Amino acid sequence: MAQENPIVHAVDVHKRFGHLEVLKGVSMDVTRGQVVVIMGPSGGGKSTFLRCLNHLEKIESGTIEVNGHAIGYRTTSGGRLVEESAKVVARQRADIGMVFQRFNLFPHMTVLDNITLAPMMVRGTGRDDARKRAMELLESVGLPQKAEEYPARLSGGQQQRVAIARALAMDPTVMLFDEPTSALDPELVGEVLETMKRLATENHMTMVCVTHEVGFAREVADRAVLIDGGVIVEDAPPDRFFNDPQHQRTQQFLSKIL
């Protein structure tokens, strides 16, 4: 990890909602091609941390760099954080893909338009190129026949696969997954996890996933991380994380989900 520059480099991130301190100094590096799974009890700060990585949430202090660029803030000579303008932040976010628990597809657009919108608007990709790429991505998530459908006509699993294709259309350097299977009916979880696995093993995508899918973590992840009480409690290879956790809080947490 020390040799190569990390894709994600977070140092001592603090975040509060009003009086509630949600993140109390979280540091994490993710190198190229690594898959990191973040687990932890709800309210522990794991989703908030993920949302800080592309500045969907502001932070109080600390540093977040993706691909060597500070995200959301520049630091003054005095060391103070100054928030970047919305336009600059937007440009920074374009390289960071994100998939949400609730899919968040745009309901007023077809599947194809959902995928081509950002490449055309943000990257300035031509319509034909954007459509061609979108069809390739739909092919790869197994839904080319749904291109002209509206999201409402798709199952949850299909919607989430489209959401993954939509994020990939921006050619992100890292993908953030915020509980991508928690809103799905049990029988639909598999198809989404399968898509994510292929993304990791075949495309070697750098991924940070907040999820409680133990099977996925064991099979695909390079590291499993427990965030609880706003801090990283445990950060270990999945094998050790699940079989021989070093911290009592990890053991307690695992005893509830395993």
Added chain:
Amino acid sequence: MTGSLLLIPPGVLADFDSDVFFRSLFSDLFIQPTLLVIAITLIAQTTGIILGFPLALGRISKNRLIRLPVDAYLYVFRGTPLLLQVLFLSDGLALLFNNPVILDPISHNAVIAGTLALTLNEAAYMTEIIRSGLEAIDPGQIDAARALGMTPWQINRRIIIPQTMRIALPPTVNEYINMSKNTSLLTVISVNEILATAGRQYSANYRVFEILSVAALWYLLITTILTLLQKQVERRFGERQEAAVRPNFARRMFTGFRGGGGAGTEAH
């Protein structure tokens, strides 16, 4: 007269002069007033919608200097009778400022004064309809658009405004129907619309019931056309999102219709 209402003596209904009724129904008496009602409805309602957008954005603004004037505007225009607002603009405003030339179009032209009053009143109601549409948008939509690298302006144009319009469309069409009926208030400032024309007619021939029936039919013609249009619009835009992305979104959209439409209809 009032005492006999309960009994309805046989002679009263027999007094309905069908000859007068059909003659005025098929005369050209109400054609121009009807066209005027349609024109005022379209102009006042459409302008009200256009004004409603910035006002709705002001109403949800975090900046008090923007929000408070908008709140005050809504407070006054939703809290006083529309009839009073019509009289105030047409007769009161110019007097208040001692008849300046700039207000001549309003004080000298009842159609302009009346249309303006209807517009300003409607803008207040449209503000609430559009605001409820804006607030019904799932915050996840904005998260997703931001995560894709879209700028606030792009998000407004491609995500927020189209979705708000879909949510606000059914109650907005409803407002056109309300507006067509509210134009009848302009009879008090002697705009030559349907009701005023009827009034002039029956004060000449005393066939009150017959003439008002004819006027009612003309209003029904207008509202029927608008209702058919409304069904068309709802069918067209309902189809694509009949089972919206997720139940929560659908539910919010539903309250969006009901809340907005209901508020507008009641208070008019």
